[in-house]
Amino acid sequence: MKIRSLVMLACTVLSVHASLADDKIKRSDYHRPEAIPAPASNPLTTEKTTLGKTLFFDARLSRDKGMSCATCHSPDHRWSDGRVVPLGSEELEQPRRTPTVMNSAWLTALMWDGRANSLEAQAVLPITTPHEMNYNMKQLVERLGEIKGYQPLFEAAYGDAEINTQRIAMALATFQRTLVSNISSFDRWVEGDEQAISTSAQRGFELFNGKAQCAACHKSWRFTDDSFHDIGLDSPDLGRGKAIPVEVTIMQHAFKTPTLRDLPENGPYMHDGSMTDLEAVIKHYEDGGIERPSLSKEMKPFELTEQQRADLIAFLKTLDGGPLAVEPPALPKE
Ligand code: HEC
Ligand code: HEC
Incomplete structure (x- = not known):
């Protein structure tokens, strides 16, 4: 009995130590959420997901039937396009x-400058943007109405076969909500599997939360604070500053903090696709970015050794859960 309590006491002391260490390096801040959130007005259902997935991959959502959402948000490129400049944006x-x-x-704010506030509101933008899918919702509703194969999909999702803008947007939003990162080796480490990531990556995690100050903005399990910052890139784009009065100095050149999960191996990174390797990204942060009134106060220059840079990169690579196994859908027939 006595021995048992001693063992228990020892365990308690050990776990107190472990959680103190956790507090210091904030490992526990990175737990993945249990469930996918969805608004009460558009709950997740498998029927809406199936419809949304079909629409997402269907190029008939664009005027010339040449571009679908998946053209730019492709499963082969971690749901982006691997391009510095998206198709259509060349000019x-x-x-x-x-x-x-x-x-x-x-996401609480969508687009690099936060100009959309929900997936439902965002979904209409690419369909109607001239340099993207260049269509309009009225004609799209008519076009989809003529494709017989869509009728049962809308009926299953909404109870009847009516097609309208809201239903299209709700289905696209629902499908996108189901695209959640796979469990990565970092996640297994956060859950207590000490061997899941290398000691180099573990040192990288400490740097990320310590000396390199990355966690000042790349927070929580998605590695973003869902906020906007000027990190001092040499780009003429004012980002959120375009939509906010110039007096709000810190929003000039400010862009949304992107997630660091599932980063593509060789970029491109940043809103302008200006960086193609993680070494360059880290060196940018070490230099501290362009000095200007809008530069974030969290951008403070620091210096890493070669080994520390490699550690930080090793850590970032542990955030990749690999491609999501999503089979492109069979597209409904006319
Ligand atoms: C021609 C390429 C292209 C096509 C087609 C396209 N997108 Fe995008 N998407 C982009 C670009 C570029 C941005 C960022 C634009 C910005 O921030 O100004 C974006 C942003 C987004 C975002 C916001 C992500 C975030 O982190 O804020 C969502 C969601 C999205 N697109 C969904 C869709 C859906 C749904 C479709 C189809 C209806 C679609 N996209 C079609 C290129 C494309
Ligand atoms: C002041 C807040 C802030 C800090 C500190 C910060 N970041 Fe960022 N990070 C951002 C923002 C904002 C962007 C997007 C900037 C843009 O495109 O204009 C970004 C972009 C990135 C990207 C590109 C991701 C992509 O999909 O394009 C990587 C990688 C990255 N940061 C890693 C790091 C690392 C590593 C550190 C620490 C050395 C760090 N960040 C520190 C805010 C920050």
């Missing part, structure tokens, strides 16, 4: 790189 003065739509169920 734009300030093109922006395509972000992933993985884990978008948790």
Whole structure:
């Protein structure tokens, strides 16, 4: 009895130590959520997911039937396109790189500048944007109405076969909510599997939360604070600053903090796709970015050794859960 209590006491002391260490390096802040959130007005259902997936992969949502959502948000590129400049944006003065739509169920502000506030509201934008799918919702509703194969899909999702803008947007949003990162080796480490990531990556995690100050903005399990910052990139794009009065200095050149999960191996990274390797990204942070009034206060120069840089990169690689196994759907026939 006595021995048992001693053992128990020892265990308690040990676990107190473990949790103290956790507090210091904040490992416990990175637990994945248990469930996918969805608004009460658009709950997740398998029928809506099936419809949304079909619409997402269907190029008939664009005027010339040449571009679907998946053209730019492709499962082969972690639901982005691997391009510095998205298709169609070549002529734009300030093109922006395509972000992933993985884990978008948790987004509170959408687009690099936060100009959409829900997946439902966002879904209409690419369909109607001239340099993207270049269509309009009225004609799209008519076109889908003529495709017989869509009728049973709308009926299953909504109880009747009516097609309208809201239903299209709700289904696209629902499908995207189901695109959640696979469990990565980092997740297994957070859950207590000490061998899941290398000691180099573990040192990288400490740097991420310590000396390199990455966690000031890349927080929580998605590695974003869902906020906007100027990290001092040499880009003429004002980002959120375009939509916010100039007096709000810190929003000039500010872009949404992107997730760091499932980063593509060789980028491109950043809103302008200007970086193609993680070493360059880290060196940018070490330099501290362009000095200007809008530069984030969290951008403080620091210096890493070669080994520390390699550790930080090793850590970032543990956040990759690999491609999501999503089979492209069979598209409904006319
Ligand atoms: C021509 C390429 C292209 C196509 C087609 C396209 N997108 Fe995008 N998508 C982008 C780009 C570029 C952005 C970022 C634009 C910005 O921030 O100004 C984006 C942003 C998004 C976002 C916001 C992600 C975030 O992190 O804020 C979502 C969600 C999204 N797209 C969904 C869709 C859906 C749904 C469709 C089909 C109806 C679609 N996209 C079609 C290129 C594309
Ligand atoms: C001040 C907040 C802040 C800090 C500190 C910060 N980041 Fe970022 N990070 C951002 C923002 C904002 C962007 C997008 C900037 C843009 O495109 O204009 C970004 C982009 C990135 C990207 C590109 C991701 C993509 O999909 O394009 C990587 C990788 C990255 N950060 C890693 C790091 C690392 C590693 C550190 C620490 C050395 C760090 N960040 C520190 C806010 C921050």
